[in-house]
Amino acid sequence: MKFQQYIEKHANQITLLTAILIVAGYLSKYALGSMPGYNVTLAIASVIAVIPIFIHAFQALKVKVISIELLVTIAVIGAFIIGEYNESAIVTFLFLFGGYLEKRTLSKTRESIKSLTEMAPTTALVVQDDGTTEEVDIDDVDEGDIVLVKTGASIPVDGKIVEGQGYTDESAVTGESKEIAKNVNDEVFSGTIVSDGFLKIEATKVGDDTTFAKIVELVEDAQDTKSHAEKFIDRFSTYYTPAVLILAIVVYLFSQDFKLAITVLVLGCPGALVIGAPVSNVAGIGNGAKRGILIKGGDAMDTFSKVDTFVFDKTGTLTKGNTAVSAVKSYTDDLNQTLALTAKVETLSDHPLGRAITAYAGHHQLEFNALPITDNTTTKGQGIAAVVDTKNVLVGNQKLMDANGIAMTEPQVADMKELQSTGSSVVLVAVDGQLQAILGVSDTIRPEIAEKLSELRKVGAKHLVMLTGDNAATANYVAQQVGIDEVHAELMPEDKVKFVKQFQKDGRRVAFVGDGINDSPSIATADIGIAMGSGTDVAIETSDVVLMQSSFDALVHAYGLAKNTVRNTKENIVIAVGVVAFLFIGLLLGFIYMASGMFVHEASILVVIFNAMRLIGYGKPADQIGEMAIEPAK
Known part of the structure; x- marks a missing residue:
């Protein structure tokens, strides 16, 4: 176990050492003319590089999984048997180097989560009974404590202001960059920044119960929740990898060409196929998270992309709610x-x-x-x-x-x-x-609604429906102003659920957009439930998508993001399958070999990762695309 941990910890150094030995081996052959030095150096490089690969293969076999690493390990052993030390050294190096690049690029797609977690405060200034303050660990703050937050500091709790005033930057929670004026009795969220002024806050939620903590947990869970495509690929790769091993055996039995059989193992590695869907999912969810859009996993992303009917509550959704x-x-x-x-x-x-x-x-x-x-x-x-x-x-x-x-x-x-x-x-x-x-x-109609609903149609919405408890005349007036197709008024909550179910029976994919509290039955019934703003516990927990800003800009962005993420996943699958087909055709025609095949294989992994990383910049102005740090939506 300690040896395995040591190898894992020093994987990058092993990759670098392998590269140095390969260079030394080729120098020995071409600069010094020493074939023994060439073979010995490359053999040592192969042995060193195959150790971490073999460990992963062995761990997978213990749980009865035939992994990519097993295919590479067998290929290296086969290369040793036929004396192709250069092939084994290059294949293992490319595999390790590909893993290194994969981790580096994947970490970029998860940067939204890293930035969020770094915003979480670790200490708090708690006001004592005598008026003095004491800095304590965030886990030691209790509900009812009064905490002092100065300019530039992060608010450590959810609570209510009891003294002071200032401005807060709530972009970590809502994705909205503008500063919010705060006064006595106003509510504040953990993880937001006091940009000016000072506040004394009575804690109402602390630790893991705060809105910010729940957002971080939600996004982390969402990035680990697999889409339909990922689940299919997992099942596919369970059978595909053993099939490649069997194919290699069959090739050897028919051709008696051991090198060809080993090459089949290397070329058949489904690396790009395995990584293509998850990286798209992670990048898409990360894009939403840094804009205050919380999409609860790959399943929700996939279903949201297929929505054709948006059902809206009126009060607080199509209207501002400040009646x-x-x-x-x-x-x-x-x-x-x-x-x-x-x-x-x-x-x-x-x-x-x-x-x-x-x-x-x-x-x-x-x-x-x-x-x-x-x-x-x-x-x-x-x-x-x-x-x-x-x-x-x-x-x-x-x-x-x-x-x-x-x-x-x-x-x-x-x-x-x-x-x-x-x-x-x-x-x-x-x-x-x-x-x-x-x-x-x-109730004032949101001024941007008509334009945003038009944009929603352009992205793919086919039916826009209003379900409201308000009277028919008011509902029709609002619908006329904003461009709603279908209106049903004077409904009770259970009536709204009936309409949602009827739309689903008619073959529509339904998203219900409400406030996450009064409309929770409809949100739960719809294919996708979307909560507009507020950041309440109910909004976060009951819906599939939470728009922390309560803005239709965010709704349009989320819908477009879902469609682009699913499209990106399909592109990656096509790229991965296409590369495997290309490699096998190249092998049959004689212009692809073991080392060159591994090079193309690792390159394909990077191609699908970089393709997925385009989602990080989705919705940004052209001059901002490629910036990886969290930035609030403009």
């Missing part, structure tokens, strides 16, 4: 009292419409917090009925009013339709059996 009361229709002499009662009822809800109404009441300095609620009932998909300050209050949609026998006059119905026609969501308020107000709540 505000934009119109009030009053049918009472005391509007302020009605609004106060409404706001109190909405304190029972965390719906964006409810938050907009409570914010509106607060802005107009209406006193509602002290009003007593003695009874309340929430009806899913309709609204809330409550007894507030002895008054029976209904706050919700028309279904709630109809269910409780609240009649609307023609002017009131006209007012409601007028608000809906402008894209406003409507909230109806009835007090003691009478409709007293209709509130129009508007």
Whole structure:
């Protein structure tokens, strides 16, 4: 075991020593005219170089796997038997050197993960009871501790600011490079940088529970999750490698040409085929990770590339989600009292419409917090009925009013339709059996949506669908503005799931784009679930793709990246199979030999790696392609 560890540790030095001995051997032959020196030197080079190859072959055989290394080891033994020391030395050197280059280039594709992990802080300044600070290991920070973060330092915990203000660079989490202003009560994430100012933060999540830690773990797991192509190649190579060994035996039995049989072993090595798919997968996922796009593995990448139908939630997805009361229709002499009662009822809800109404009441300095609620009932998909300050209050949609026998006059119905026609969501308020107000709540449509949905179509989307719990008039208005093909409104969560299942029955590949919380049933049902932003635990854990920026730029990039990654994988498979075919044809025609075949074989491995590395630069401006360090998306 110690010997194996020593060999592994010094693999690069063994490769270099082999190269020096090969050069010395050729100098001995051509400069000094010494054939014994030539043969002995190359034989020593072969023995030294084959040791790490043999160790890998032996370890594979112990678990009943016939590996590439076994083919090379047998080929070297065969070369020794026929006295072709130059062939064995060159083959082993090229194999080791190819492995060295493979590791170097693969490390480039994993650089996004390395950069992410290096951003993770290892210590924290914890504020003590007497106001002093103590630097402690990050593992010793507990929830509820107050940590101090100064300018230029990395935030070590997820938490809430309790003192101070400043600007943070959240590109490690969101991929967005702009600095974010932070003040008291704002939330911050571990791994982000305080670019200016100082913050005292109460820790709400520490260690492996932080958003940043989960992102790093997710991307690392994703890069190890195999795609359909990788799984197929694994199964294929399980049978292919023994088949090459059998072919070499058959060739020898028919030709009685031992050298030819050994050459078949070398040329049949499926190195490029084995490495081609994984390196594309790693490069594609790494590209997404450094832009705040988390794609959960090769399977998700493969399925995402085949999506033809995008299904969107409306609020917070196609719209910004920062709703505000934009119109009030009053049918009472005391509007302020009605609004106060409404706001109190909405304190029972965390719906964006409810938050907009409570914010509106607060802005107009209406006193509602002290009003007593003695009874309340929430009806899913309709609204809330409550007894507030002895008054029976209904706050919700028309279904709630109809269910409780609240009649609307023609002017009131006209007012409601007028608000809906402008894209406003409507909230109806009835007090003691009478409709007293209709509130129009508007949510701003994301300004870039129409353009980005058009780009999504160009990449390959065929059907764009909106499923929303909002009323039909508002939903149709938004759909018209942004270019949605199909709209279904006034849906409850289970209704959205039914539509997703129906699309799948119709033969569509469906991606559901939502906020990762309210739409989690639909996200789980769709072929690909996409969570837009927020960085919440639910968003990270329930969806296949997480867009930390909550931007449609990121959605278009992710979709294009998936298609390019799968295409790149197929290119690598074609290259690998094509090279093997070329080598065998060359062997039959007599212009490919053992050493030259190994050279082409190792070159093909580098070709597929470099082809995959093009994915690292996907989506970058031309002058940035080739830069390997993590850079936030511009």
